[in-house]
Amino acid sequence: MRTRFLRATAVGVSSITVASTVFIASNRSEIKAPAPTIFEAPKPAPAPKITSAPLWTVPLADSYPSPVLFRPIQPKAIQAEETLPEVEPPSRTWTRELASGDTLDIVLSEAGINATDRAEIALALGAEYDLRRLRPGHSITVVATTADQPRSVELAVEDGVRIEVILSETFSTRVVSPEPDTVILARKTEIETSISNALSSSKIPVRFAVDLAQMLSGTVDFRRDLTGGEALRLLWREKSIDGEKVGQSELIFAALEVDDQLYEIAWPDAENGRATIYVDGELLRVFSQPVEGARLSSVFGRRKHPVYGNVRMHTGVDFAAARGTPVRATAPGRVSYVGWRGGYGRVVEIAHGSDTVTRYTHLSSTADGLAKGQRVEAGEMVGRVGSSGTATGPNLHYEVLVDGRPTDPLSDDRLAAAANNEVESEAARKRLRNARAQLEKQLGNPVAKKTRI
Template sequence: MKLGLVAAFAIGTGFALALVLGFQTIWNKPPAPQAIARVADWQPSQMQILGSLDKSPSSVFVETVELAPVLRDYDPPTPPDLNIALPQIAPPTLIWSGEISAGETLDALLSKAGLSARDRAEVALALEAEYDLRRLKPGYRLEVETSTLGALQRVVLSVEAGVQIEAVFLDRITTRRITPEPELIEHAADTTVQTSISATLASAGIPARFAVDLAEMLGGTVDFRRDLKGGERLQLMWRETMVGDEMIAQPSLSFATLTVDESIYEIIWPEDDSGNATIMIDGELLRVFAQPVNGARLSSVYGNRRHPIYGDIRMHTGVDFAAPRGTPVYATAPGRISYIGQRGGYGLVVEIAHGSDTMTLYSHLDSVPNELSVGQRLSAGDNIGRVGSTGTATGPNLHYEVRVDGRPTNPMTEDFLASAEGQIDKRADILPRLESLRAQFTALLDLDDPHSNPERL
């Protein structure tokens, strides 16, 4: 009896404990999502059998079962688009850059970049396809791009005038010349001469090289030391060729006016860079100067000077034009070639006879065209050679002389260059051009900023 009571008590206690634990579990369990609850509550519609079971199977059919609401409303996810283009990730590269020094070769610079002999040879061949490597100069820059494993990928050679030669080494080697589009910017200045032309230009922020250009044009007409006392009016208009913020060529004068006493000298430089500048005085043609080397710097004038090599004082019988080796040299007046060859300290020389009493001499030449011959007739502006440093010379330059009756004379004072070709008659259009330049100069001065008149080349 007692055992039965104990057993019944144990069973009751266990049942009660199970109920408590069950209710606690249900109480603590989070509610089911609504979608799952709807699925749990769903029941299929009652199937209706039409007809009698004893009929043929074809006459018995079942009503379509209603789909569960959750499944009917279910919108399956859209699979990802496997055709989406992935971003291109460039492989890591190493870039080396350097500058060609005086006396340094391209091969030596490429060796500094760590290229093998085979790669250096390939680079030279690729660049040579677009650029004559014999024209390399100190200051040219080289950029070499390689992979992290050392494989050559790209080389860029930056040369003169902002031009770049690019060689790409991928599946095949391709080379191209990249030429930037330059801007031609015009400037104008109206100033007063101080102690000298050079000091005047420096104080006004005008390129100092224009002092040489003015001396070249007016040296035989105006004595800058004696005639300029200070206070003379000087007006200049010039061009600068720019790529971005970099000037890629020497600035060049297009128009200049100098008032000395009561005389007004006006100089008109040509638009075609031929070097044949026209000099006017009080609106009348004075003379035309035909320059033998375009864009050159007048490095030494006619007269006594200390010899740059021997150190003593000697008579300099011509004028020197400093210019890069290979710059073309032109005949300054029509005539016949009287001599081609070596002549002592003059080096390689071309002499041209202009009539019976006048001769021009061009020396230190690097080369002469093969088709040139003694006795050949030339016109002003014909190419007769290239600037060099043959003979007694400290560097590439053209020594230019004018001799009358065998005696050297100052080339800056000789008027035969204007009259020998009848250039005065051919300059009938000079007055309209002079008026145009005067108006252009005035318009530039009226601008608040002369730099704001760019013209695309």
């Protein structure tokens, strides 16, 4: 069997060899035959004629402008924002005004704030506002998440002031005080029975009666000199926020005609300035109020003592004002005493020359660095209103002593003379002229017809 297979293989190989030989031989005979000519060689071009003219008559740069290269436009990569804006969770706002009998804790509890947060909020608010001054009409606004987690608490108090507590990892507090609008008002009235009634009937702030009495006391006797029909013209400023009046009205100028004489008072623009009083255009007195805008609560003379109940001499005048209100020197001088004097409490005394002393008592504190021998100017702060010593509440008890004896602070001329020596005459007269011009513009008629200023 194997022999047959080998034979067959040998025969096959022999056949392939013969066939290959024949094929190669035939190809060799074809290669040796000449190939037919398909393309003719081109004829040589005639030689160019050389002349004397230049080869190029146009500059190369004009004939062949430089190629314009274009930078391939690179696609701009779009960058994703580094941080996505924070999305605040939905919140709810709860607001309520305080009513009589309410406390801060009660209101915050109604808003759904837990006891721990209520205590922290009270501390934060109390750092910026005396919570004992809370009264009906103040309001609490709470902003919380829908899960009742408080985010901020706002207390709205008087004069548009808002105290806001932000609740986060740590509590933060800020006070927002809006800038009020100021308006200048003027009005004329006639006095029939009293200054207070005249002001009230003409819708002028009645508290101006105290300012006028304080300035003109000792010069005009309001009970004897006012017989009826006296003309009173006033110029004052008021502040408002969103149309609502805030703070106290402030007098700018007053003109009162009594017995054919014209009394004029020009108040200063600054709190520590001095008011000037004129009669028919002549300077009568310069006055610096010890407490700006305070209420005259008790005058000089015999009275029933508010603490002891017996009748005794009241050796000064009392100005009721809020605790901490600045107390200012009424005339220039030197500090003669700073300290404590029995029922007077904390006291500052200022000597004005050799015979006159002013005394400021019941103070809560004295001005920083104030010491005996120090010179002070009229209107300079010497302390703050308090209730030290024997006092029923915050007030300034103010005295003027002449040769050691108390005199009526509102009528003594020695203190006025000391202040008059310090006044800048031309500046004071300019202020008077400006005040007159404002009043005349508002009312439409001249204030003074006979005076030189």
